[in-house]
Amino acid sequence: MLVVAYVITALPLMVRSVDNALTAIDARGLCEAAESLGAGFATMLWRVLLPNLKSGLIAGSLLTFATAFGEFTLANLLVGAAWKTFPVFMRELPDGHEQSAVAVISFALTFIISGAVLWIGGRNARLSGTGAVR
Numbered sequence: 001m002l003v004v005a006y007v008i009t010a011l012p013l014m015v016r017s018v019d020n021a022l023t024a025i026d027a028r029g030l031c032e033a034a035e036s037l038g039a040g041f042a043t044m045l046w047r048v049l050l051p052n053l054k055s056g057l058i059a060g061s062l063l064t065f066a067t068a069f070g071e072f073t074l075a076n077l078l079v080g081a082a083w084k085t086f087p088v089f090m091r092e093l094p095d096g097h098e099q100s101a102v103a104v105i106s107f108a109l110t111f112i113i114s115g116a117v118l119w120i121g122g123r124n125a126r127l128s129g130t131g132a133v134r
Helices: 002-024 027-036 041-052 054-070 073-079 086-092 097-128
Strands: none
Touching: 002 054, 002 073, 027 041, 041 054, 054 086, 054 097, 086 097
16 A cells, blocks of 8 residues: 555656657657557557656656655655654664764765666666767
8 A cells, every 4th residue: 555655646747758759759759650560569659658758757857756755744644654754763862973974874875776776777878889879
């Protein structure tokens, strides 16, 4: 139930990111060009649209991750106090260096995951030479 609630919460972030990526490219022209070259729907999706939508998918996934990582209210309302979410875990730590250490570790983890996602997403754009996959 919590996963469904997070999907519903994060869906607008992902939809807007993908919508912006779709408006940035000429999707209709690319699809027509792929169809005129004999590509089927699956080939058009995997070789034409998804590589061009990669920036929107990466931005949406980072927004979704950031939203779900810090969400407390929704998790507390749905599952109660039985499951410890990350904000609850941080609050229940004793005062002192433990809270500071966990905050620094969470920031470093978020920074590393964001950097890894951006590096993996940008690697293919660097390999193509132009930065755009068309």
